[in-house]
Amino acid sequence: MRRPTIADIARRAGVSSAAVSFALNGRPGVSEHTRQRILAAADALGWQPNTAARALSAKRAGAVGLAVARPARTLGVEPFFMQLISGIQAELSERANALLFHLVEDVEAEIGLYRRWWAERRVDGVLVVDPRAADPRPAALRSLGMPAVLAGGPDPEGILPGVWIDDARAMARIVAHLRELGHQRVAHVSGPSGLLHTERRSAAFQAATRRGATGTAPTAVTTDFSETEGARATRSLLAAADHPTAIVYDNDVMAVAGMSAARQAGVAVPADVSIVAWEDSTLCRVTHPTLTTLSRDASRFGATAAGRLLDLLDGEPPTDVEFDVPELIVRESTAPPPA
Amino acid sequence: MRRPTIADIARRAGVSSAAVSFALNGRPGVSEHTRQRILAAADALGWQPNTAARALSAKRAGAVGLAVARPARTLGVEPFFMQLISGIQAELSERANALLFHLVEDVEAEIGLYRRWWAERRVDGVLVVDPRAADPRPAALRSLGMPAVLAGGPDPEGILPGVWIDDARAMARIVAHLRELGHQRVAHVSGPSGLLHTERRSAAFQAATRRGATGTAPTAVTTDFSETEGARATRSLLAAADHPTAIVYDNDVMAVAGMSAARQAGVAVPADVSIVAWEDSTLCRVTHPTLTTLSRDASRFGATAAGRLLDLLDGEPPTDVEFDVPELIVRESTAPPPA
């Protein structure tokens, strides 16, 4: 059976197709009485707008894109992304937009994808995640003239509006918790230095621990977020005689791997060393002991970012949104340091 | 700057827009010489088809949908889905299609989404995952006339073509491995009974263990795939005097939780009980001991399913595709049973 079109509605309601368009989009040009008649007809026919036709004439695809340049392997274990996507979709659906989701190899491929999406008019704008140092994406998007919102940090170049979580104060909160327990030597196992949020956390860690620092001991180790490097970093940190009594990991996978590595090295958790993970996930609750973690509301974060992007598409001015400090969930992996 | 259209190409090459359309789509109606001239012009202008215009006239959206009715929480920890999506996208990109990805609450919402996607002509077809017992989706899709491929099993009703992995033989392979090690009492912690692949595995487990079964001991426990129920099931299985010496879990999260629960109950892995997980992931390698798992090639699986759907859209007849048996990766969590 053929899908009903605007012409069918017009015929049924005895008006022109232009009047139908006005009525369906809630714009002036038809009387209230006629509008009701048209809406009733549309409803009776079960009409839904053909997105292609609408996109073609209104020059609005009704869809936004999300490209993620991370290996699928890494993505899978992080619940953060699915929560993020879930939040994004809640907001998009609410406002009748669809999400084009794409995994890409690297930032270059991501820019290529943006170029294609834009040329094909597949999307009206994109959500950019994982901002990096010297990120080529904002400039590329500006040169394309493509609306975008940066989810994960303020844009250092000030090109794209951003939505982000206050990593610095979150880190301060973690260090404060460890200080309260009595820890003096705290270490940080961070993610790759290219990512802005990682760098924000590292800087905040340095600032928060500076005062009580223990001379020349290496207190920060950079990794690629993988479990392998998380374990390796842990072993090297615990090898020193006056090793740290607490370690903060930039994600959950590394924290779990680190805990395993500590145990194998004969270091008890939390008796000898306390452990804090950066993301709350199932992983943090199935381990023994359960992990103290920093918990962010990824879903709300995604919804806000998507909302800002749609606002932007509706012509509202670009603005930044900074979230509250995430909550620290204290579980069994943190305790006072050994006497 | 305005995007180039086929009218621009036509002007540049000195032909009509119809000739350009023929040339760009590789169909007869233009000479080889003219075709080259047109392609050169298109290339020079950096032309890309406007998907909305193409969708409107060719009645083909150039996009397929993937709706997933699982809580975002569960999805996140399973690397399977990201690998699946990655494979799907590789195939779709190859053939110039986009992926609309959507998380939904339940199967009813999923059907509602299909209805909307179809009415709006957003997608040309969908990939249906997680087939269930008495699944309403195939019939709903048939009544819509919407092309679809069922990823995860043959359609019991025979409505949709399916792509799936041979769960039965995979389970047989696991049980064979445990038998070779000498295990007599093997248990199965399965997922929810509503899912077809879960039921296939359970049936295969029963068949494979029937001969050596130990009287009335409960050898199978049904769960919701969560770490909580995985741990609970493990505790109840190990409580019996002649508890099983090996447990097969239907996913990785439950296996990890089960291992933790066993340790807390004073049962050593693998000395007292062997553990096998159904999905290989980072999780299975960061634990101590590392987990013996069944490893499927989710990426290739996704690519195949997407390929079948595109073939279907191209008018090819619907056919089923069954994959080879997945590989069993033996690690540290399986060993001979205690003497």
Place this chain on the structure above:
DNA sequence: ATGCTTCACTGAACCGGTTAATAAATCCCT
């Protein structure tokens, strides 16, 4: 009654492709 504005609605162009119908040019065969 006249002129002017406002309101409700229509007709037609337009978005950027695809495609059926048609016409012109070329080829082939007797």
Place this chain on the structure above:
DNA sequence: AGGGATTTATTAACCGGTTCAGTGAAGCAT
């Protein structure tokens, strides 16, 4: 050379919406 088939190209309609210029008719003040 003549007539039909084939190749190459064009014209124009069409997909299903949006939007703008234009047309009556009603409302209002003078």
